[in-house]
Amino acid sequence: MKLKNTLLMAAACVTAAGGAMAEEMTIVSWGGAYSKSQLKAYHEPYSAKSGVTILNDDSSAEAVAKLRAMNEAGNVTWDVVDVVASDAIRLCDEGLALEIDADTQLAAAPDGTSASEDFGDLLVSDCFIPQIVYSTTFGYRTDMVGDTPPTDICAVFDLDAYPGKRALEKRPINNVEWALLCDGVAKDDVYDVLETEEGQNRALAKLDTIKDSVVWWSAGADTPQLLADGEIVMGSTYNGRLFSVIEEQKQPVAMLWDAQVFDLDGWIIPAGLSEERQKRALDYIMFATDTQRLADQAKYISYGPARASSAPLVGQHAELGIEMAPHMPTDPNNAQNTFLYNYEFWADYRDDIDAKFQAWLAK
Amino acid sequence: MRALMLIAPLLVFVLLSFVIPIASMLFRSVENGIVSETLPLTVEALDGWDADGDQLPDEAIYEAFVRDMVVAIEAKKHTRLGSRLNYEETGMSSMFRKSGRALKKLNPDTDGPFKDQLIDIHDGFGELQTWRVIKTHSVEVTNGYFLNAIDMQRTHEGAVSQPEDKQILVKLFIRTMFMSLIITGSCILLAYPISYLLATLPMRVSNLLMILVLLPFWTSLLVRTSAWKVMLQQQGVINDTLVWLGLVSDSARLIIINNQIGTIIAMTHILLPFMILPMYSVMQTIPVTYTRAAKSMGATNWTTFWRIYFPQSIPGIGAGSILVFILSIGYYITPEIVGGTKGVFISNRIAYHISSSLNWGLAAALGTILLGVVLILYWAYDKIVGIDNVKLG
Incomplete structure (x- = not known):
């Protein structure tokens, strides 16, 4: 708290000084390759067009807590924030994010389709402007699975056919869905089952069968490292991380797209900005989420654009020169069996099931 | 007066940047104005409703609720209240x-x-539990967060235990204390001989040794923790070496990471300088003449050490132990990275509630308990060892 306050005070001084210079905005994102793709696809063309200087802040992982602290201190220093959809919903519920009207405040598709239709179901919250579709899915070591590489998500739970360690994320989300799916629950019934006490226990019981062979990760970079070192035979992580292990680092790893879970990442604009800053943020959003810009981002990272109209425009990787479409989680070949992260369900059950999950882990 | 003026800038700084923020954070552990502020009429009307009975509230309460909600929705506060109540139900x-x-x-x-109409809109409004939760949590100062922090919950029937499969926090408190003690102990064992060497070797050699102690101290915490991962994992440096030496078979590589052993090894290494430095500075002040005198009067090496040298080095051990123990019970990032499931601390849950679930009330309650435990241990230490027996040099 002490540190946070000092930081807030420092940030306040910086903005106070920056206010005089005008035409400057702070955009918060995840850092690393992801921020780089945004820099190339969005920030650079936008700065060239509008003359606004864009400052980057790699704080998305703590965005919700920090925005709340800023809001309470009455001094929001961020203009546009990149968050995952579940965080956007939380921010919207807490009144910390601005509500957006897709049709008037976002660009229409080139053929005139309205933004709300172009994004479709992906507009999961009133405050959220989707940017990319990413997926949490499995990668496996091709040299550790013998002659029968896994094609089915249930390979994760099959210790006889695929002995060795697996990496799973240290949280219930996704893991319990996969567990139920492999325990014979039909895909459409998964969340109905999970709502019940027995269903939750059933999922944990299924996970129990592989518990001793699981390495639990909490940072997206863990699974790629564990795969590269041969610590694990398969593990879940974000598909973009696996892309770089396979295509950039050329490790003997392949994708198991089955039952991948789609999730969304996108922008929110903090509530409580001054009129001038809000106008600038909206102008940036209008530009950065149009059809071409979203397609451009896919040149730098293997995440699918959130607009239907962007998909045909996805081209080759800017440095590797390979076609990006087959690496997109949304590519028809990869998307034969998918889940969409159930935001409504997890907003309600996250804390409850997480407590059970952590208690189960500690057992 | 003049003395006060002289320290005034520092005092104001400490107040503003330390005391007030911490106090306000701790206050959140009992503060619970949101329900009665968002639903003032409902809370008042629920006063007359018997939460223990099996009757739903009457029409007057539903009407009060609608009045409150229309205002709350206008101010976009209803979802915030929903998040607050979702922590409980x-x-x-x-x-x-x-x-x-x-x-x-x-x-x-x-x-x-x-x-x-309300029950039509959502089944939940026709359930007793909904109204019980609202009534139970309508108090402005609540013990609910503290109850949650010790695996209990506030219900209309008073405080009851959480269901067994959700009990985790008390276990984590105990684990945090226990492992911090082990880490402190292993730091003492490792730091004592090093500090002794540093204090007794000739200046030139001890300076070099000192740099070796400080070098990791100056390296980023994350780098050191990640390095331990590379060392300890099953395909890591230590296991590879053991297999190569033939001490361990390839199929039975040691599991020394993602469990308690991993946390203890990594944290002992990271906190070691905090033990060495106070020990070293105390040992430096122990006059060599005392040990010489003891030996000249016929004491064996062991007696000299145990009866003469060791008692004089205790203040250093005390200071180092307090430092290491207090630092380690608040550690978060190292257990998260190398702790797996059995090696995580209570601070990992505090971090979860601060940044993921946004349940700051619970996080504050956990933090307050942790602070209380530290103060009690400090007091106990003072009673047993005596705090004036602690020296940093």
């Missing part, structure tokens, strides 16, 4: 979010009666 979050749209259209003056 799963499902409240979506209930408040979903019913918001329908409730907004109601006019409290003309559209009554509301009871059936």
Whole structure:
């Protein structure tokens, strides 16, 4: 708290000084390759067009807590924030994010389709402007699975056919869905089952069968490292991380797209900005989420654009020169069996099931 | 007066940047104004309702609720209340979010009666539990967060234990204390001989040794922790070496990471300088003449050490132990990276509630308990060893 306050005070001084210079905005994102793709696809063309200087802040992982602290201190220093959809919903519920009207405040598709239709179901919250579709899915070591590489998500739970360690994320989300799916629950019934006490226990019981062979990760970079070192035979992580292990680092790893879970990442604009800053943020959003810009981002990272109209425009990787479409989680070949992260369900059950999950882990 | 003026800048700084923020954070562990502020009429009306009975609230309460909600929805506060109540009863979050749209259209003056309409909008409004939760958590100063922090919950029937499969926090408190003690102990064992060497070797050699102690101290915590991962994992440096030496078979590589051993090894290494430095500075001040005198009077090496040298080095051990212990019970990032499931601390849950679930009340309660435990241990230490027996040099 002490540190946070000092930081807030420092940030306040910086903005106070920056206010005089005008035409400057702070955009918060995840850092690393992801921020780089945004820099190339969005920030650079936008700065060239509008003359606004864009400052980057790699704080998305703590965005919700920090925005709340800023809001309470009455001094929001961020203009546009990149968050995952579940965080956007939380921010919207807490009144910390601005509500957006897709049709008037976002660009229409080139053929005139309205933004709300172009994004479709992906507009999961009133405050959220989707940017990319990413997926949490499995990668496996091709040299550790013998002659029968896994094609089915249930390979994760099959210790006889695929002995060795697996990496799973240290949280219930996704893991319990996969567990139920492999325990014979039909895909459409998964969340109905999970709502019940027995269903939750059933999922944990299924996970129990592989518990001793699981390495639990909490940072997206863990699974790629564990795969590269041969610590694990398969593990879940974000598909973009696996892309770089396979295509950039050329490790003997392949994708198991089955039952991948789609999730969304996108922008929110903090509530409580001054009129001038809000106008600038909206102008940036209008530009950065149009059809071409979203397609451009896919040149730098293997995440699918959130607009239907962007998909045909996805081209080759800017440095590797390979076609990006087959690496997109949304590519028809990869998307034969998918889940969409159930935001409504997890907003309600996250804390409850997480407590059970952590208690189960500690057992 | 002049003395006060002289320290005034520092005092103001400490107050502003340390005391006030911490106090306000701790205050959140009991503060609970949100329910009665968002639903003032409902809370008042629920006063007369018997939460232990099996009757739903009557129409007057539903009407009060609609009046409150229309105002709250206008101010966009209803979802915030939903999130707050969802900490206590799963499902409240979506209930408040979903019913918001329908409730907004109601006019409290003309559209009554509301009871059936509300139950139509969401089944939850027809459940006793919903109203019990609202009533139970309508107090402005609550013990609810503290109860949650010790695996209990506040219900209409008073404080009861959480279901067994959700009990985790007390276990984590105990584990945090226990492992911090082990880490402190292993730091003492490792630091004592090093500090002794540093204090007794000739200046030139001890300076070099000192740099070796300080070098890791200056390296980023994350780098050191990640390095331990590379060392300790099953395909890591230590296991590879052991297999190569033939001490361990390839199929039975040691599991020394993602468990308690991993946390203890990595944290002992990271906190070691905090033990070495105070020990070293105390040992430096122990006059060599005492040990010489003891030996000249016929004491064996062991007696000299145990009866003469060791008692004089205790203040250093005390200071180092307090430092290491207090630092380690608050450690978060190292257990997260190398702790797996059995090696995580209570601070990992505090971090979760601060940054993921946004349940700052619970996080504050956990933090307050941790602070209380430290103060009690400090007091106990003072009683047993004596705090004036602690020296940093």
